[in-house]
Amino acid sequence: MTLTIIQLIVFQFLLPAAFMISLARGKFESKLEWLVQGLLTTAFISWLFFAQPWDWFSFYLRFGWLLVLLVLLVYTWKKVKSLPFRSAYSRNQKWSLGIYTVLLLIFGMYNVWIFGGYSTDEEAVELAFPLKNGVYYVGQGGNHPQINYHNTHPAQQFALDIVELNAIGSRAARIYPENLDAYRIYGEDLYSPCAGEIEESRNSLPDLIPPETNAEEPTGNYVQITCESEDVQVYIAHMQEGSLAVDEEDSVQQGDPIGVVGNSGNTTEPHLHIHAERDGEGVPMLFNERFLVRNDLVW
Incomplete structure (x- = not known):
């Protein structure tokens, strides 16, 4: 059970904080970079919001992360809205975009599975x-x-x-x-x-x-x-x-x-x-x- 508590701390506190900090401190050179990282953070927080059990610490904590995400998306958009949609990327930037895109697809699929689990075709x-x-x-x-x-x-x-x-x-x-x-x-x-x-x-x-x-x-x-x-x-x-x-x-x-x-x-x-x-x-x-x-x- 200690392992379960550690996992909850990691997923409900440490990982969302890491995603938020990374987005807030991102040095974006184009809107595309911001868009990919913003979508990844949104997909992760969405998965967290719907898939994690929120009764151990507080059911209301999940809404706090949503609020932080919305504030952060508005804040970071103001920093990048004057940038071009794309730019010439270095090899490291291309790797980062590739990794973020793969993670976005993974958490996007997780969310699709979750929303699919909200109903059934069988007679109830x-x-x-x-x-x-x-x-x-x-x-x-x-x-x-x-x-x-x-x-x-x-x-x-x-x-x-x-x-x-x-x-x-x-x-x-x-x-x-x-x-x-x-x-x-x-x-x-x-x-x-x-x-x-x-x-x-x-x-x-x-x-x-x-x-x-x-x-x-x-x-x-x-x-x-x-x-x-x-x-x-x-x-x-x-x-x-x-x-x-x-x-x-x-x-x-x-x-x-x-x-x-x-x-x-x-x-x-x-x-x-x-x-x-x-x-x-x-x-x-x-x-x-x-x-x-x-x-x-x-x-």
């Missing part, structure tokens, strides 16, 4: 959001691995991992606390997303102290609900030990309490995992007609 099932009375953040969600690592697993390809944000836009009181109560979502009530029957459940696995995991029981404490009107099985996983308010073969109505968010199973911290299946294949889910993707908020 409409469900009720299983949490209430908070600001909830989608950490994993969408139709591409760039924004949803579940997408590579057929049964869970449209699964969502959801946490709750505090007043500063973070999912926990500290970066990665061991105290489960420090996570905003821990202990939140869960409600049935549809009317149906409880087909499977588990209620006895312990809540783990981060970063402990239980790979042998990946779902932890969970319920499987067969939704009567949609012909799908909905799984809600990682629930708190002993918290289930339903038993197998119970009938539930949409909005009935079913348990509490916990940290059981193959999970590194408290969160809600939910996905829908039909015949072992993942089914897209809509909540209030929204197909949720990474960095979406639900109130």
